[in-house]
Amino acid sequence: MKKPASRYILFIVFILLGMVTAWQLKSTLNARKATASSALNANILREQIAELRLEIDQLRTAIDENIALQNDIIKEYIALQNDDQLSREWEIIKLHTGLVGVEGAGITITLDDAPVREPGMPPSWFIIHDYDIRTILNELKTAGAQAIAINGERVVPMSEQICAGPTIIINDNRYPVPYIIEAIGEPDGLYEAMSTSNKVAELKEFNILVDIKKSDKIRISKFSGADKLDRYISGLEVVEK
Incomplete structure (x- = not known):
């Protein structure tokens, strides 16, 4: 009687082992399938990102060509008017x-969130906010900055600096830290203004990194939103004096 009982037990064990093996095999196949699917999705996303970047580059090229064409038309019109004062006024407006890139001496300010944060204190105290940026920009303008850029984005009267999580949106473009502010103007005066700035001192108190350097040559590109100037003046009417 023992042998048949042993056979039944072995039979049941083999069935259980078969079920476990089948389950493991199925799990392995599903995992591989999921991995392959993820890899496929990742490849598709990479292709889509590459296509979007190409499209963005093409649009930027088209915008630059359109702006250049507009400038050529204006230059031709001014030349036909044979008016030196009008020509000078147009250059000042640009x-x-x-609307044009500029170059000159000035300072560079690099800002980065605090690498070490005090426990028990709000995390927002140790990161850079849009109002911090705006205060520094205003202080630079007061100190005589003639042109300013943040992470390569030209700052003009229409520019906005808006917090978006751990990033800042400038001229509709999003940038993470570090924020590099370039200002063209008299280097010594700008450096002195930033070195004695209450805002800079406040940021340093919260371990926010602030590095200020003079530079003999800073190049700032033209305003990236030049193609959208119409939206800033829509609804306005010229009032004759």
Whole structure:
């Protein structure tokens, strides 16, 4: 009687082992399938990102060509008017609105969130906010900065600096830390203004990194939103004096 009982036990054990093996095999196949699917999705996403980047580059090129064409038309019109004063006024307008790139001496300010944060204190105290950026920009303008850029984005009167989580949106473009502020102007005056700035001192108190350097040559590109200037003046009417 023992042998049949042993056979039944072995039979049941083999069935259980078969079920476990089948389950493990199925799990392995599903895992591999999921991995393959994830890899496929990742490849598709990479292709889509590459296509979007190409499309963005093409749009930027088209915008630059359109702006260049507009400038050529304006130059031709001014030349036909044979008016030196009008020509000078147009050059001044381009400088003030950031329609042309500029170059000169100045300072560079690098800002980064605090690497070490005090326990028990709000995390927001140790990161850079849009109002911190705006205060520094205003202090630079007061100190005589003639042109300013943040992470390569030209700052003009229409520019906005908006917090978006751990990033800041400048001219509709999003940037993470570090924030690199470039200002063209008299280097010694700008450096002195930033070195004695109450805002800079406040940031340093919360371990926020602030590095200020003078530079003999800073190049700032033209305003990236030049193609959207119409939206800033829509609804306005010229009032004759």
